[in-house]
Amino acid sequence: MGTEIRKMVLKDLPEIIKMEKELFTAPWSEYMFLEEINNHYAYILVNKGNKEIIGYVCGLKLFDELSITNLAVKKEFQRCGFGEKLIKSIIKKLLEEKCFKFFLEVRESNQPAIKLYEKFGFEQIGIQVNYYNNPVENAVMMKLNL
Numbered sequence: 001m002g003t004e005i006r007k008m009v010l011k012d013l014p015e016i017i018k019m020e021k022e023l024f025t026a027p028w029s030e031y032m033f034l035e036e037i038n039n040h041y042a043y044i045l046v047n048k049g050n051k052e053i054i055g056y057v058c059g060l061k062l063f064d065e066l067s068i069t070n071l072a073v074k075k076e077f078q079r080c081g082f083g084e085k086l087i088k089s090i091i092k093k094l095l096e097e098k099c100f101k102f103f104l105e106v107r108e109s110n111q112p113a114i115k116l117y118e119k120f121g122f123e124q125i126g127i128q129v130n131y132y133n134n135p136v137e138n139a140v141m142m143k144l145n146l
């Protein structure tokens, strides 16, 4: 399947909110995505043919560090390399802007995501106890210096 990555825009939000609800137990609100669209880095991966949204990634840049704040791939497209594609593209974009440090938090039980981040060289640097709600869970803090 041919895919392309583009910036997230307002009209993507209904589909993205639907995906959030399907993929996360504590989904982001529409307001949170509006913030990303207006102030931060937010990209979506779409099927070039029918323009269906496959996944998205969001980030917040502070000085020379990008915090990856959200990443998701639609259930039926998981394990096809699209998560990897999204992370690769946001890292590439930030490297072009001379940003070499990447940071993120992930639920301790989320092995698929942890494995994906480790594949890029992210290392675990700490735990934030009871960081998440619904269900309450520790966050693993991860960092990548390129």
Ligand SMILES: CC(C)(COP(=O)(O)OP(=O)(O)OC[C@H]1O[C@@H](n2cnc3c(N)ncnc32)[C@H](O)[C@@H]1OP(=O)(O)O)[C@@H](O)C(=O)NCCC(=O)NCCS
Pocket: 023, 024, 070, 071, 072, 073, 074, 077, 078, 079, 080, 081, 082, 083, 084, 085, 105, 106, 107, 110, 111, 112, 113, 115, 116, 117, 119
């Ligand atoms: C985490 C997520 C984005 C991964 O996306 P994906 O497109 O399925 O991942 P990819 O196919 O690109 O996989 C890349 C690597 O991630 C790891 N990985 C992905 N899914 C995995 C799974 N179910 N079990 C173990 N490792 C997994 C593997 O290392 C894989 O490399 P490999 O195929 O060479 O083994 C996806 O599972 C998802 O959207 N989950 C729900 C939302 C979520 O948890 N987001 C992360 C929030 S921090």
